[in-house]
Amino acid sequence: MTTLEITGGQVLKPDMTVEHGDVLVDREAGEILAVGDVPAGDETLDATDGLVMPGLVNAHTHLAMALLRGYADDKPLDSWLREDVWPIEGVLEPDDVRAGAALGALESIEAGTTALCDMYFHVPAVVDAVEQAGLRARVGHGVVTVGKDGDEASADFEEGLAVAREQDGAADGRVSTAFMPHSLTTVDGAELDEFVPKAREADVPIHLHANETRDEVTPIVDEHGERPLEYAASHGLLNETDFIAHGTHLDATEIDLLAETGAGVVHCPASNMKLASGIAPVQELLDAGVTVGLGTDGAASNNDLDVFDELRDAAMVGKLAADDASAVDAAAAVGMATAGSADVLGFDSGRLAEGKKADIAVLDLDSAHLTPQHDLVSHLAYAASGADVLHTICDGDVLMRDREVLTLDAEQVREEAEERAAAAVERAR
Numbered sequence: 381m382t383t384l385e386i387t388g389g390q391v392l393k394p395d396m397t398v399e400h401g402d403v404l405v406d407r408e409a410g411e412i413l414a415v416g417d418v419p420a421g422d423e424t425l426d427a428t429d430g431l432v433m434p435g436l437v438n439a440h441t442h443l444a445m446a447l448l449r450g451y452a453d454d455k456p457l458d459s460w461l462r463e464d465v466w467p468i469e470g471v472l473e474p475d476d477v478r479a480g481a482a483l484g485a486l487e488s489i490e491a492g493t494t495a496l497c498d499m500y501f502h503v504p505a506v507v508d509a510v511e512q513a514g515l516r517a518r519v520g521h522g523v524v525t526v527g528k529d530g531d532e533a534s535a536d537f538e539e540g541l542a543v544a545r546e547q548d549g550a551a552d553g554r555v556s557t558a559f560m561p562h563s564l565t566t567v568d569g570a571e572l573d574e575f576v577p578k579a580r581e582a583d584v585p586i587h588l589h590a591n592e593t594r595d596e597v598t599p600i601v602d603e604h605g606e607r608p609l610e611y612a613a614s615h616g617l618l619n620e621t622d623f624i625a626h627g628t629h630l631d632a633t634e635i636d637l638l639a640e641t642g643a644g645v646v647h648c649p650a651s652n653m654k655l656a657s658g659i660a661p662v663q664e665l666l667d668a669g670v671t672v673g674l675g676t677d678g679a680a681s682n683n684d685l686d687v688f689d690e691l692r693d694a695a696m697v698g699k700l701a702a703d704d705a706s707a708v709d710a711a712a713a714v715g716m717a718t719a720g721s722a723d724v725l726g727f728d729s730g731r732l733a734e735g736k737k738a739d740i741a742v743l744d745l746d747s748a749h750l751t752p753q754h755d756l757v758s759h760l761a762y763a764a765s766g767a768d769v770l771h772t773i774c775d776g777d778v779l780m781r782d783r784e785v786l787t788l789d790a791e792q793v794r795e796e797a798e799e800r801a802a803a804a805v806e807r808a809r
């Protein structure tokens with residue numbers, strides 16, 4: 381066993397208190413051995429003037445959409461997807477997706493994110509990027525059947541299932557999978573009935589976009605006479621390992637259903653605001669005992685992958701939604717981005733405690749905007765950003781030291797992404 385000792389800093393504990401202390405990590409097992417007063421490690425990582433905290437967990441994203449950052453903005457979801465996003469995604473090759481996912485992974489590491497959930501296509505290319513970056517991820521193929529004939533639709537479902545089966549356990553176990561029907565309005569109900577039992581047999585969670593906009597709610601209510609999440613449950617979705625992205629427009633019955641089933645919700649406040657999708661009832665979800673995590677969604681609707689922004693947005697918009705400044709307080713926001721997201725994804729991370737995965741970020745507190753230090757949890761929610769992260773550690777390995785990413789060649793990743801993004805735009809014209 382070789383150990384890594386993160387020394388000299390303050391430590392954010394799972395109960396959201398902060399103490400001076402060190403963290404000792406078993407590098408081979410990728411686990412935290414001790415927090416606080418720890419024995420000396422074989423190697424050290426200096427956290428003086430820093431806050432040692434769980435790595436942030438981005439529970440819903442589309443990493444490769446980093447290629448589309450700034451490509452099309454200021455439109456509602458439906459026309460943005462149909463007029464801009466889907467046409468260019470239609471020309472993306474596996475190497476484009478690999479380059480985009482590498483760019484997203486680089487940005488994630490630089491912002492202290494250690495784990496994420498990715499829904500996209502050409503998933504083996506996403507897995508390559510995640511593996512090289514050293515991150516932890518739950519990945520899946522976003523199944524879409526709208527606009528496809530029966531055979532094409534079945535083939536897409538088959539691919540979603542094959543990816544879920546074949547990629548599970550990749551990258552030395554850092555990659556796990558989920559079966560990912562894109563949303564309740566973009567996949568066919570009869571196909572869901574056929575494939576959901578197969579996903580259960582494969583023993584993987586199911587992840588989908590749900591109740592993101594009113595346009596995803598009204599057609600289901602009109603056509604089936606039930607709320608979208610009731611419709612989802614009637615097709616075998618929403619068990620305790622499943623999780624939905626967004627949940628912007630939920631009624632009380634659906635919040636109860638989530639609490640009863642144990643299915644998680646990934647709140648994506650920036651994407652919801654940018655696409656004017658609506659305001660999720662986050663405090664109500666938390667009060668009902670629903671497991672809630674945070675996600676950036678793709679970079680094209682955010683437009684960055686900095687989960688610190690998401691924390692702040694979740695707290696701010698949560699207060700607006702509840703018409704109550706005490707709603708979604710700083711600790712709740714930080715909790716959603718760490719333990720909450722990890723719980724949603726089924727990762728044993730998101731908490732600095734013995735036996736937990738060694739997925740850790742160290743924040744540099746030596747800056748004007750983090751002075752004075754009345755309350756560091758407040759700083760995490762309201763004042764810090766990903767640019768303050770000094771070191772990023774995942775599974776016991778140092779991915780970024782003193783802001784230098786060690787697992788990826790940052791310059792090369794950015795250059796290739798720039799070239800491939802420009803070429804894809806040309807092809808899509």
Ligand SMILES: [Zn+2]
Nearest residue numbers: 589625677678
């Ligand atoms: Zn999404």
